[in-house]
Amino acid sequence: xTRNMVTxxxxxxxLAATMICAASPASADVSDAVRKACERKADQxxxxxxxxxxxxxxxxxxxxxxxxxxx
Numbered sequence: 001x002t003r004n005m006v007t008x009x010x011x012x013x014x015l016a017a018t019m020i021c022a023a024s025p026a027s028a029d030v031s032d033a034v035r036k037a038c039e040r041k042a043d044q045x046x047x048x049x050x051x052x053x054x055x056x057x058x059x060x061x062x063x064x065x066x067x068x069x070x071x
Contacts, residue, residue, distance in 0.1 A: 034065045 038061035042054050049057055 030062050030065055035062065038062055038065070 038058045041061055042049060042057045
């Protein structure tokens with residue numbers, strides 16, 4: 001493992017943590033029913049989503065639901 005690989009991996013982890021922290025307040029405003037609906041939608045996507053893509057799909061769904069609720 002080279003130093004560049006370690007640096008790139010660390011940068012990726014920092015970016016992911018930043019995105020999760022930024023998404024947390026918006027997702028906290030969403031009801032459990034909306035969250036479960038988004039999870040069901042993610043489960044119905046074909047081909048099945050792997051974990052990172054599934055989480056991104058759910059986050060986008062929650063963001064859409066939050067945006068629609070504020071209009």
